[in-house]
Amino acid sequence: MLYITAGEKLRDLRNAFGLSQAQFGNRTGITRGSIASYENNINPLNKSAKYKILQATGIGDEYFDTDMQLWEAFRKYNIDPANLKLKSLTDTIIAFRNSIKDFANNTQTPKFLNTKIEYLKFIAEYENAECVFIKVVGKEAQPLANNGDILVVIQDEHQRIQIG
Known part of the structure; x- marks a missing residue:
């Protein structure tokens, strides 16, 4: 099997969606020039662009x-x-940080997650914080929460997760 570069994978993905570089860039918040440079392996796909994609x-x-x-x-x-x-x-990415201080000072690289399963697994196994704050976007959390609500997830001493 031939190794496929990240740029080639990006091109395959964009083409699967049937979009030009400009259209894909507009929809993902990445410039057309950056998309072209990633696809042609001129620049490596950076973390920010990767997570937008x-x-x-x-x-x-x-x-x-x-x-x-x-x-x-x-x-x-x-x-x-x-x-x-x-x-x-705004639908799917969540960035977790260890504390409010880390968030305010931007002193920690956040942990980015992309799927609901990743969110739940991460929260269940997260040991670096006393609680996690989640801002709800959209209707996926209903009836537990509505769009714009902030959920606080706390893990108690018995490793049970409480959401409130």
């Missing part, structure tokens, strides 16, 4: 970080290749 497409970072093929990523992330639509940039 992951958020918009629903693909997990494993697609870019391993030898995973596009069809395998579609299957793994339950994406129907016959019905591809880019998501809003």
